[in-house]
Amino acid sequence: QKEVEQDPGPLSVPEGAIVSLNCTYSNSAFQYFMWYRQYSRKGPELLMYTYSSGNKEDGRFTAQVDKSSKYISLFIRDSQPSDSATYLCAMTGLTGGGNKLTFGTGTQLKVEL
Amino acid sequence: GAGVSQSPSNKVTEKGKDVELRCDPISGHTALYWYRQSLGQGLEFLIYFQGNSAPDKSGLPSDRFSAERTGGSVSTLTIQRTQQEDSAVYLCASTTQANTGELFFGEGSRLTVL
Numbered sequence: 001q002k003e004v005e006q007d008p009g010p011l012s013v014p015e016g017a018i019v020s021l022n023c024t025y026s027n028s029a030f031q032y033f034m035w036y037r038q039y040s041r042k043g044p045e046l047l048m049y050t051y052s053s054g055n056k057e058d059g060r061f062t063a064q065v066d067k068s069s070k071y072i073s074l075f076i077r078d079s080q081p082s083d084s085a086t087y088l089c090a091m092t093g094l095t096g097g098g099n100k101l102t103f104g105t106g107t108q109l110k111v112e113l
Numbered sequence: 114g115a116g117v118s119q120s121p122s123n124k125v126t127e128k129g130k131d132v133e134l135r136c137d138p139i140s141g142h143t144a145l146y147w148y149r150q151s152l153g154q155g156l157e158f159l160i161y162f163q164g165n166s167a168p169d170k171s172g173l174p175s176d177r178f179s180a181e182r183t184g185g186s187v188s189t190l191t192i193q194r195t196q197q198e199d200s201a202v203y204l205c206a207s208t209t210q211a212n213t214g215e216l217f218f219g220e221g222s223r224l225t226v227l
Binding site: 004006008034041042043044045046049088090100101102103104105106 | 117146148153154155156158161169171172204206215216217218219220221
């Protein structure tokens with residue numbers, strides 16, 4: 001079993017829809033949780049960053065962390081075609097990102113006109 | 114340049130040959146990472162450099178893989194006697210904030226081993 005599980009999709013939604021992306025994890029030492037967005041043939045770019053449990057909002061994006069359930073989510077409101085990309089969750093432990101991030105396999109999202 | 118630069122962007126090689134992949138991190142970034150991304154496998158950690166400390170090599174899959182970072186800046190990932198299963202995108206990332214996970218990635222080097 002992988003430390004981080006993420007549904008690979010693909011997920012196809014109409015423009016304007018609310019998108020929910022999720023990851024589950026097994027390592028209770030994870031404290032820092034991130035979402036990266038990766039366009040085709042590009043490197044991942046940091047989208048959202050959360051420490052421990054709770055919610056964080058940035059524009060159309062909301063990240064949620066539920067440590068009791070070992071479950072994290074990314075919500076995208078009013079989705080746009082430009083949101084079409086692969087979304088990777090990533091996390092790391094008490095020592096912070098100093099060593100290495102553990103990534104999910106990524107969920108491919110397509111937002112259609 | 115402003116971002117992490119990787120070269121070559123694409124490399125096709127024959128099984129058994131050695132390859133070198135280069136990473137030029139963002140100026141001033143003390144931490145540098147190599148990851149490998151295979152189809153359907155997500156990003157796999159390979160190696161981490163932080164300043165003058167000994168690198169964390171725990172992710173290197175075999176002794177055919179090695180990496181160096183010269184002068185705290187440019188890094189080279191070397192794969193000896195390449196195998197077909199080495200085919201992947203090799204991503205380099207750098208950061209100043211090694212404790213927050215905010216990594217800045219390059220566009221990767223796509224390696225195909227025939």
